[in-house]
Every structure is written in structure tokens, then in C-alpha cells.
Amino acid sequence: QVQVIESGGGSVQAGGSLRLSCAASGSPFEHSCMAWFRQAPGKEREGIAQIYTNGAKTTYVDSVKGRFTLSLGSAKDTVYLQMNSLKPEDSAMYYCAAEVLWPGCRSSNIETSNFNHWGQGTQVTVSS
Numbered sequence: 001q002v003q004v005i006e007s008g009g010g011s012v013q014a015g016g017s018l019r020l021s022c023a024a025s026g027s028p029f030e031h032s033c034m035a036w037f038r039q040a041p042g043k044e045r046e047g048i049a050q051i052y053t054n055g056a057k058t059t060y061v062d063s064v065k066g067r068f069t070l071s072l073g074s075a076k077d078t079v080y081l082q083m084n085s086l087k088p089e090d091s092a093m094y095y096c097a098a099e100v101l102w103p104g105c106r107s108s109n110i111e112t113s114n115f116n117h118w119g120q121g122t123q124v125t126v127s128s
Contacts, residue, residue: 002026002117006096009122012086018124020081022096024117029053029077029098033105035115036070036081038092038124045095047110051079059108064090086126093121 008020022034035050049070051058056072069082083090097115099106106114 002098002100004096004098004117004119006094006119006122009094009124011125011127014087014126014128016086016126017082017084018086020083020094020096020122020124021078022081022098022119023078024096024098025077027100029075029100031102031104032076033099033114034072034079035097035099035110036079037095037097037110037112038090039095039121040092043092045112047112049081050105050110052105054104057105059105059110061110083124086124088126088128091124091126094124095119095121 003025005023032053037045037047039045048064049060051070053076067085071080096119098117099115
């Protein structure tokens with residue numbers, strides 16, 4: 001049973017930084033895809049960054065490029081999302097997702113349908 005647990009959310013003023021962590025367990029993760037999504041009230045869940053654990057190739061959506069950095073822990077079962085220059089529009093519930101079946105990251109499009117394992121979410125609130 002794959003489990004995904006997020007941590008690190010909180011409240012910050014605009015321009016500040018937060019670091020989210022996502023720890024996965026229950027499967028080998030050498031050829032997996034791990035991603036972060038976010039969902040604001042009344043909006044659809046949006047994929048913002050993903051990483052392929054074999055080689056650490058990352059993909060970002062335009063809205064977070066240059067501000068957010070997704071990195072992989074040494075054991076390949078933990079990922080970190082460093083969020084800098086936060087804006088009020090970054091406020092949302094942030095979810096970590098994992099896909100352990102080959103080929104891992106199925107597409108450069110970060111879509112909910114590409115992931116089978118989800119965490120419960122962690123809230124990020126950015127005040128102006």
C-alpha cells in the first residue's frame with residue numbers, strides 16, 4: 001500500500017518562502033513520478049510541478065517557473081517543493097501525488113489522471 005504524506009504548509013506574507021515536503025512509502029520509487037498539485041476554493045486541482053525519480057527530471061507549469069523548485073531526496077522517496085516569492089494567488093491546498101508504475105512520469109502535462117496515490121494535502125496561505 002503506497003502512502004503519501006505532505007508537510008510544511010502554513011501562512012506567509014507575499015514575497016516570503018515556504019518549503020513543502022512529501023514522503024512516500026510502500027513501494028520502490030526508483031522509477032516513479034512524484035508531483036505537486038494545488039487546489040484553491042472553487043477551482044480545479046492544478047498540477048504545478050513533477051519529478052521523475054530516475055534522473056530527477058523536473059517539469060513546472062509557467063505560473064511557478066523561476067519561483068518554485070522541486071527536488072528529490074537521496075532515498076528517492078521524498079520530494080521537496082521550495083516555494084519562493086510567494087504571491088496571494090499561490091494560496092491553496094497543496095497535494096502531493098505519486099505514480100509508481102512504469103513509465104513513471106507519463107507526460108510533460110501534470111494531470112491528476114496520471115497519478116494513483118495522493119496525500120491528504122497541506123494548506124498554504126499567502127497574505128498581501
